[in-house]
Amino acid sequence: MRALPLLSLLIGLLILAGPPSLAAADVLQEVRARGELIVGVKDSTPPFGFIREGSRSIVGYDVDIAAAIARGLGVKLRLSPVTSATRIPELEQGHIDLIAATMTHTREREQQIDFSLTYFVTGQRVMTKRTGGIKALPELGGKKVSSVRGSTSEQNIRQAVASTVVIAFNDYPSAFLALAQGKVLAMTTDETILLGLQRKAPRPDDFVLLDGYISTEPYGLGIRKGEETLRREVNRILLELEASGEAGRIFNTWFGPGTEVPLKRTFRLETGGVPIR
Ligand code: GLU
Numbered sequence: 098m099r100a101l102p103l104l105s106l107l108i109g110l111l112i113l114a115g116p117p118s119l120a121a122a123d124v125l126q127e128v129r130a131r132g133e134l135i136v137g138v139k140d141s142t143p144p145f146g147f148i149r150e151g152s153r154s155i156v157g158y159d160v161d162i163a164a165a166i167a168r169g170l171g172v173k174l175r176l177s178p179v180t181s182a183t184r185i186p187e188l189e190q191g192h193i194d195l196i197a198a199t200m201t202h203t204r205e206r207e208q209q210i211d212f213s214l215t216y217f218v219t220g221q222r223v224m225t226k227r228t229g230g231i232k233a234l235p236e237l238g239g240k241k242v243s244s245v246r247g248s249t250s251e252q253n254i255r256q257a258v259a260s261t262v263v264i265a266f267n268d269y270p271s272a273f274l275a276l277a278q279g280k281v282l283a284m285t286t287d288e289t290i291l292l293g294l295q296r297k298a299p300r301p302d303d304f305v306l307l308d309g310y311i312s313t314e315p316y317g318l319g320i321r322k323g324e325e326t327l328r329r330e331v332n333r334i335l336l337e338l339e340a341s342g343e344a345g346r347i348f349n350t351w352f353g354p355g356t357e358v359p360l361k362r363t364f365r366l367e368t369g370g371v372p373i374r
Contacts, residue, residue, distance in 0.1 A: 123324070123326055123327075124194055124320075124321060124324045124326075124327045125170075125324070125326045125327040125330060126326075127194075128170065128172055128194055128327070129170070129171075129172065131172070132172050132173060133167075133172055133173045133174070133175050134163075134166065134167040134170060134172050134173070134174055134175070134194055134195065135175045135177055135192070135193045135194045135195075136163040136166075136167070136174060136175070136176055136177065136193060136194065136195045136196070136197050137177050137178075137179035137184050137187050137188065137192075137193040137195070137196045137197070137198055137319075138155055138157070138159050138160055138163060138176050138177070138178065138179065138197050138198050139157075139159065139178070139179065139180070139198045139199055139268075140155050140178040141268050141269065141270050142157075142198075142199055142268070142269050142290055142293065143157065143293035143294065143296075143297055143357075144157050144158055144289070144293045144351040144352070144356070144357065144358055145157045145158050145159040145160075145198070145199045145289075145290070145293070145351075146158075146159045146160055146178075146197075146198060146199075147293075155176050155178070157351065158217065158347060158348070158350075158351040158352070159197040159198060159199065160176065160197070161347045161350065161351075162197055162216055162318070162338075162347060163176070163195065163197040165334065165338055165343060165347065166195065166197075166318070166331055166334050166335075169330075169333075169334035169337065169338075170330060170334070177192065177193050179193070179196065179198050180245075180246075180247065180267050180268055181198075181199075181200075181245045181246060181247035181248040181268075182245075182246045182247030182267065183247075184196045184198050184200060184247075184319065185206065185209055185210055185247075185319065188210060188319055188320075188321055189209065189210070189321065191321070194321075194327070195318055195319065195320060195327075195331070196210075196318060196319030196320075197318050198319075199287065199290060199316060200316060200317065200318075200319055201249045201287075201314040201315060201316060201317075202215060202315050202316065202317035202373050203249060203373065203374055204373060204374060206319075207373075209322070210319045210320065210321060210322055211319075211320045211321070211322055211323070211324065211328055212317030212318065212319060212320065213317050213318035213320065213328060213331045213332055213335060214317070214332050214335050214336070214366055214367065214368060214370065215315040215316060215317055215364065215366070215370045215371050216316055216317065216318060216335055216344075216366055217289075217315075217316040217364070218313065218314070218315050218316070218363065218364040218370075218371050219287040219288050219289040219290075219313075219314050219316070220287065220288055220310035220311070220312060220313050220314055221249070221250055221253050221254075221285060221286060221287055221288070221310060221311040221312045221314060222285070222287075222288040222291060222306050222307065222309070222310055222311065223237070223242070223254075223283050223284070223285045223306065223307045223311070224276065224283065224284050224285070224291045224295065224304050224305065224306050224307075225276070225282060225283045225284075225304070225305060225307065226276065226277075226279070226282075226303055226304060226305075227302065227303055227304065227305050228303075229282055229283070231282060231283060231307065232307070233307060233308070234257060234258055234307060234309065234311075235258065237254075237258045237261045237282070237283055238258055238259075238260040238261065239260050239261070239262070240261060240262065240281075240282045240283065241261075241262045241264055241280070241281040241282055241283075242254055242261045242262070242263055242264070242281055242282065242283045242284065242285055243263075243264045243265075243266060243271075243272035243273075243275040243276055243280075243281040243283070243284045243285075244263055244264075244265055244266070244272055244284065244285050244286055245265060245266055245267065245268060245269055245272055245286065246265040246266065246267060248286060249312070249314060250285050250286040250287065251263055251265050253285075253311050253312050254285045254311065257311045264280075264281055269286060269290055269294060270294065272284050272286070273294045273298075276304070277298070277303075283307075285311070287314050288306065288310070289352075289358060289360070291306060292306075292357075292358045293357070293358055296357040296358060297357070312374070313371065313374075315364075315370070315371040315373060318331055332368075335366045336366060336367070336368075338366060339365055339366040339367065344365075344366050345362065348362050
């Protein structure tokens with residue numbers, strides 16, 4: 098009988114304390130307990146995340162970075178395909194622990210999620226058909242340009258050439274197909290993605306990139322807001338990858354001499370690297 102007032106006191110205290118706060122949850126602990134890091138990656142954006150021909154596995158620069166993070170945390174890696182539009186909601190809803198999906202770190206996105214150090218840097222450009230007759234950006238006024246829903250590319254082109262008609266697709270191969278089939282006059286996104294798609298096309302020489310960049314796009318790994326312990330661990334691992342030379346080796350696997358998209362490595366994985374817009 099005497100337990101009853103004590104019980105109601107306890108219940109009262111619990112009600113006063115409110116529901117367990119989400120901010121107090123620690124994804125890093127959860128990942129370690131689970132023994133697996135779930136990373137959202139693209140599956141049709143070469144050379145960052147795409148399905149290797151004749152296999153069912155997703156490979157690419159983003160995948161190798163994700164694998165290195167999992168290794169650094171001492172857990173297994175599980176990949177979960179995302180698109181530009183689904184990646185932030187998937188993270189916020191807790192379906193994935195991390196985003197490694199060609200995602201630019203922007204001030205606008207910082208309202209929703211946190212970011213790791215920059216782990217890749219590119220810039221937005223425009224690709225047309227060689228026979229398309231377009232030579233410079235301003236000529237895209239009033240013309241159809243394809244891009245992808247939920248990307249910075251889609252926003253930036255509207256700012257760069259206000260009167261373009263942007264046709265937004267769910268993924269980059271669809272945006273590229275629209276260009277190849279002449280449904281749009283140009284396609285725009287990060288230079289590296291454009292080159293990756295162009296080099297895999299049956300006739301790469303049918304396509305050209307216009308001179309000049311619309312923006313700088315520093316990629317960061319996306320982390321749920323407030324997950325500071327995971328963010329610190331991820332950054333520690335990224336810095337270690339740079340120091341050990343592993344980050345350079347991963348870059349060379351996908352962008353080194355002899356690859357489909359040979360590039361110069363103009364960045365390092367370091368604190369306070371590329372300014373964020
Ligand atoms: N990096 C750009 C972005 O984060 C374009 C590539 C993409 O859509 O993932 O939106």
